[in-house]
Amino acid sequence: GATIGILGGGQLGRMLAMAAARFSYRTIIFDPDAAAPAAQLASAHICAGYDDQSALDRLAEACDVVTYEFENVPVETVRHLAGKVPVRPGARALETAQHRILEKEMARRLGAETAAFAPVQNRADLDAAIASLGLPAILKTTRFGYDGKGQARLTSREDAAAALEAMAGGPAILESFVPFDREVSLIAARGIDGTVTAFDLVENEHRNHILHRSTVPASIDAAARQEATRIAAAILADLDYVGVLAVEFFAVPAETGHRLLVNEIAPRVHNSGHWTEAACVVSQFEQHIRAIAGLPLQPALRHSDCVMQNLIGEEVDRLPELADDPAIFLHLYGKKDARPGRKMGHFTRLVGKS
Ligand code: ATP
Numbered sequence: 001g002a003t004i005g006i007l008g009g010g011q012l013g014r015m016l017a018m019a020a021a022r023f024s025y026r027t028i029i030f031d032p033d034a035a036a037p038a039a040q041l042a043s044a045h046i047c048a049g050y051d052d053q054s055a056l057d058r059l060a061e062a063c064d065v066v067t068y069e070f071e072n073v074p075v076e077t078v079r080h081l082a083g084k085v086p087v088r089p090g091a092r093a094l095e096t097a098q099h100r101i102l103e104k105e106m107a108r109r110l111g112a113e114t115a116a117f118a119p120v121q122n123r124a125d126l127d128a129a130i131a132s133l134g135l136p137a138i139l140k141t142t143r144f145g146y147d148g149k150g151q152a153r154l155t156s157r158e159d160a161a162a163a164l165e166a167m168a169g170g171p172a173i174l175e176s177f178v179p180f181d182r183e184v185s186l187i188a189a190r191g192i193d194g195t196v197t198a199f200d201l202v203e204n205e206h207r208n209h210i211l212h213r214s215t216v217p218a219s220i221d222a223a224a225r226q227e228a229t230r231i232a233a234a235i236l237a238d239l240d241y242v243g244v245l246a247v248e249f250f251a252v253p254a255e256t257g258h259r260l261l262v263n264e265i266a267p268r269v270h271n272s273g274h275w276t277e278a279a280c281v282v283s284q285f286e287q288h289i290r291a292i293a294g295l296p297l298q299p300a301l302r303h304s305d306c307v308m309q310n311l312i313g314e315e316v317d318r319l320p321e322l323a324d325d326p327a328i329f330l331h332l333y334g335k336k337d338a339r340p341g342r343k344m345g346h347f348t349r350l351v352g353k354s
């Protein structure tokens, strides 16, 4: 059987390793953290930094294909590996997803809408951007934001100085505030032969900027659902992508139904796709392993409606009650320290089929 390298050893890497094991593939986790949740379940763990070239060369030597579960892996790391072993998805997908401006430019080039935006390097740029986009608006670091970190909301001109300070001097982007009434996401996959499959559109609720709950199906009209699939397929083809990709959208109420704006993409399996392990024949994790290993993709069919909820920090203490519920599929990540805001596990409640 083949050996799959996974850059990043968090819960996403752990669930990828579990899916790979069902296909008799070996997995090697590459992560600087000795206690990485994925390392417990993988065949091996290379505990080294992403800039450690000799460790990366050992990974490349030992693997047939390498993937990543974490989009802040340095692009240099992936380029270095890609000279020695296939890396799927490739460096261009990673580079685009790491940069909010490249990401939005790509979406627009492919005919999707996004929030209006402008690059911001300094106070003069920010003043000009506020004048052209209006308020409210959101200032975000161009790179390395997650769970709402590296963002500041501006409701008046007086917020400008503090917002710019929160960017710590790095490049930023001002986005006009999108008056959405729902947030939705699509988990799609592209195989080595270019076949594309997409799971059903998901409706997401956040708490404290962290995903709280995902509901499937989303209460969104069929035309908007089709538009989401069209956009995801266009992005996958444009990036010559192999593997699972998530696209986050804002859904803005329109005359009939909703208009979709692309918020961001994640070049990996995604928290809003965890329900697929409980409500589909093939999970997002298996689909990703199939894609990068060159196996055929499966139709992304759903057998149940469902609601997935994250267990954040001490919510993991609900375990005995959840374990007793026959409609619940429970998944814990083996993390010892239930710090506030830390994703400890999730559960999916199956609710029949509409
Ligand atoms: P993630 O953890 O999903 O990677 P992130 O830190 O990359 O999050 P975004 O997804 O860009 O950040 O934004 C986080 C949340 O903030 C969004 O899900 C949405 O609720 C809100 N938000 C972001 N941008 C806008 C916008 N332009 N208009 C309105 N709300 C926004």
Ligand code: MG
Binding pocket: 145, 146, 147, 264
């Ligand atoms: Mg993000």
Ligand code: MG
Binding pocket: 248, 263, 264
């Ligand atoms: Mg997001």
